[in-house]
Amino acid sequence: MAEIKSLKSKKKRTESSRRWLIRQLNDPFVQKAAKDGYRSRAAYKLIEVQEKFKLLKSGSLVVDLGCTPGGWLQVSRKYVGKAGKVIGLDINFMEPIPGAEFIQADFLTEEGLLKLQDVLDGRKCDIVLSDMAAPSCGMPKVDHLRIMNLLEIAYEFALNHLNEGGCFVAKVLKGGTEQELLKDMKKSFKIVEHFKPKSSRQDSAEQYVVAMDFRG
Numbered sequence: 001m002a003e004i005k006s007l008k009s010k011k012k013r014t015e016s017s018r019r020w021l022i023r024q025l026n027d028p029f030v031q032k033a034a035k036d037g038y039r040s041r042a043a044y045k046l047i048e049v050q051e052k053f054k055l056l057k058s059g060s061l062v063v064d065l066g067c068t069p070g071g072w073l074q075v076s077r078k079y080v081g082k083a084g085k086v087i088g089l090d091i092n093f094m095e096p097i098p099g100a101e102f103i104q105a106d107f108l109t110e111e112g113l114l115k116l117q118d119v120l121d122g123r124k125c126d127i128v129l130s131d132m133a134a135p136s137c138g139m140p141k142v143d144h145l146r147i148m149n150l151l152e153i154a155y156e157f158a159l160n161h162l163n164e165g166g167c168f169v170a171k172v173l174k175g176g177t178e179q180e181l182l183k184d185m186k187k188s189f190k191i192v193e194h195f196k197p198k199s200s201r202q203d204s205a206e207q208y209v210v211a212m213d214f215r216g
């Protein structure tokens with residue numbers, strides 16, 4: 001069994017930040033990410049999506065919404081190779097990742113969308129990824145609405161910017177995608193599935209909607 005690490009530092013922390021830090025220190029995916037050179041444990045979620053659905057291909061143009069600190073960008077870069085292009089956007093700053101273009105902007109603003117469209121310069125994408133999540137406010141209903149809002153806006157972007165045959169992968173909360181949105185997705189994509197990676201914390205309501213083969 002893995003050794004349980006505890007906090008020896010005398011630094012004053014709130015109880016919730018103490019719990020978060022202890023969980024991070026003991027999380028095997030956090031340790032694995034540090035060893036493998038990934039910037040986040042989230043990288044393994046996209047690796048699992050890729051192993052199951054084989055979406056990222058050599059030469060793909062990928063847009064990654066909510067990309068900081070950059071784990072999904074690193075994974076995408078690896079699969080699309082030199083012929084591909086990876087563009088990430090986040091409201092927070094990120095140290096650059098070689099071979100990936102980064103835009104710092106709020107995707108919920110018109111300015112954010114325009115910046116991204118500017119970089120795309122009329123090109124359509126093969127894959128739109130969205131791991132966007134607003135920080136939890138502790139009220140499950142509000143958290144759910146916020147994440148659904150991010151999902152809907154990312155979906156709208158995907159509809160307008162994907163190539164025919166393209167894919168959309170986005171974070172949703174347990175209970176899956178809202179029925180109306182799911183119905184719409186099934187009309188726009190030939191295959192729509194929900195997927196909970198093993199690296200997604202089992203006590204978290206997070207899962208992913210994977211929509212494949214955009215009808216255009």
Ligand SMILES: C[S@@+](CC[C@H](N)C(=O)[O-])C[C@H]1O[C@@H](n2cnc3c(N)ncnc32)[C@H](O)[C@@H]1O
Nearest residue numbers: 040042066069070071072090091107131132133
């Ligand atoms: C779970 S993290 C993404 C982790 C990332 N996939 C990785 O592999 O490192 C969620 C990200 O969504 C971003 N985010 C939340 N709301 C956003 C918004 N309105 N516009 C842009 N980014 C947003 C947050 O800043 C945060 O960095």
